[in-house]
Amino acid sequence: xxxxxxxxxxxxxxxxxxxxxxxxxAVSGHDRVFVISDDETxxxxxxxxxxxxxxxxxxxxxxxxxYGERPIVERQxxxxxxxxxxxxxxxEGAGAERQEEAQSVREASGSTAVPARLRGQLASFQxxxxxxAAASRPGELPFRMELxxxxxxxxxxxxxxxxxxxxxxxxxxxxxxxxxxxxITQRVYDIVRVARSxxxxxxxxxxxxxxxxxxLRWVPCTGKYSLPGxxxxxxxxxxxxxxxxxxxxMVVHLLGDYFSAKYGVLPRPLAITIRGGxxxxxxxxxxxxxxxxxxxxxKGAGRAIADELQAYLDSTPNGxxxxxFAIGTNVSLSALSGNLLQDEKxxxxxxxxxxPYPAETGAxxxxxxxxxxxATDCTIMxxxxxxxxxxxxxxxxxxxxx
Numbered sequence: 001x002x003x004x005x006x007x008x009x010x011x012x013x014x015x016x017x018x019x020x021x022x023x024x025x026a027v028s029g030h031d032r033v034f035v036i037s038d039d040e041t042x043x044x045x046x047x048x049x050x051x052x053x054x055x056x057x058x059x060x061x062x063x064x065x066x067y068g069e070r071p072i073v074e075r076q077x078x079x080x081x082x083x084x085x086x087x088x089x090x091x092e093g094a095g096a097e098r099q100e101e102a103q104s105v106r107e108a109s110g111s112t113a114v115p116a117r118l119r120g121q122l123a124s125f126q127x128x129x130x131x132x133a134a135a136s137r138p139g140e141l142p143f144r145m146e147l148x149x150x151x152x153x154x155x156x157x158x159x160x161x162x163x164x165x166x167x168x169x170x171x172x173x174x175x176x177x178x179x180x181x182x183x184i185t186q187r188v189y190d191i192v193r194v195a196r197s198x199x200x201x202x203x204x205x206x207x208x209x210x211x212x213x214x215x216l217r218w219v220p221c222t223g224k225y226s227l228p229g230x231x232x233x234x235x236x237x238x239x240x241x242x243x244x245x246x247x248x249x250m251v252v253h254l255l256g257d258y259f260s261a262k263y264g265v266l267p268r269p270l271a272i273t274i275r276g277g278x279x280x281x282x283x284x285x286x287x288x289x290x291x292x293x294x295x296x297x298x299k300g301a302g303r304a305i306a307d308e309l310q311a312y313l314d315s316t317p318n319g320x321x322x323x324x325f326a327i328g329t330n331v332s333l334s335a336l337s338g339n340l341l342q343d344e345k346x347x348x349x350x351x352x353x354x355x356p357y358p359a360e361t362g363a364x365x366x367x368x369x370x371x372x373x374x375a376t377d378c379t380i381m382x383x384x385x386x387x388x389x390x391x392x393x394x395x396x397x398x399x400x401x402x
Contacts, residue, residue: 005167013044016171028055036131118147126155158231199380200381208246211244243277251285253266266302269285323356328348
């Protein structure tokens, strides 16, 4: 636990852990709770573990370092090990064909990313609820995706996913009123799920239009997961889909995957050019102003990050493809924290390049990367009707505060 955390803040974090366990995951004494954490995040993992015990549920806590060096990456299987299906979606049952195909591919290649010891501990404990609270590492996305598949498809758990969780997020996003978050998320979902096109602009230069295929599903991420096979990121509050196409420019202040932990809020925003649903170019934002305020950071500081992002997207097929189009709905949040796990839930737009969560959205392609990009102070027009102006939901469309 960081030295600057006071006793009062620790108790506030404990309240966030109780909110996650009791309200978001609906844990009771009838459950069995398996918490996965790591050396860096184990204080939060322990708070979650203790909150689970308070409900009367049997609980256990394990650290990723028990299973080998980080990052945990795909490795070859011996004949004595089983294979887990890869299921990047957020609920059981959807996309079963895709999940079975992923399992067949892994069986044929003889590889897995989930350590055998972890698989054995899960099989022995037979959890009904799992919580993953650990720092993100470059290259671990396939492990997390495969682990979710194992948890949802083999063990049928309710799963709370918290990669990159920090004390600040436990103090802020995890202390939100998730009944209110669920309500507002459902109302936004009801509006956008029938959208043909959505336009987004921001004061600092975002200007893009996304079009949607009615055959691809929107997913409401409410933060309330009470049924077997359900999962979500925590903190929560968004609705997302895979867009048919996106065209325009997106000005980005935060990136996901390992970029979030490495850079936080970007020293200078990036401008991503999107054509036909592909990120064709990434540049440091040329403008000297952002939402009426001077842009911080040394000019040129974003160039290296832009090059790093493009190299990462190019490292695997479909990395530049817009796989997720999402609207944040957690109205208890407003300021960027520098952590993607929370900041993508701020009311506004984020687009992820790479994997489209096919099991949830119905998309028929995959990628080994998934890098979110966050815009700020968004004005969002759904089929020509205003849903949000300058980061606030429009009265008459949806209240900006529950």
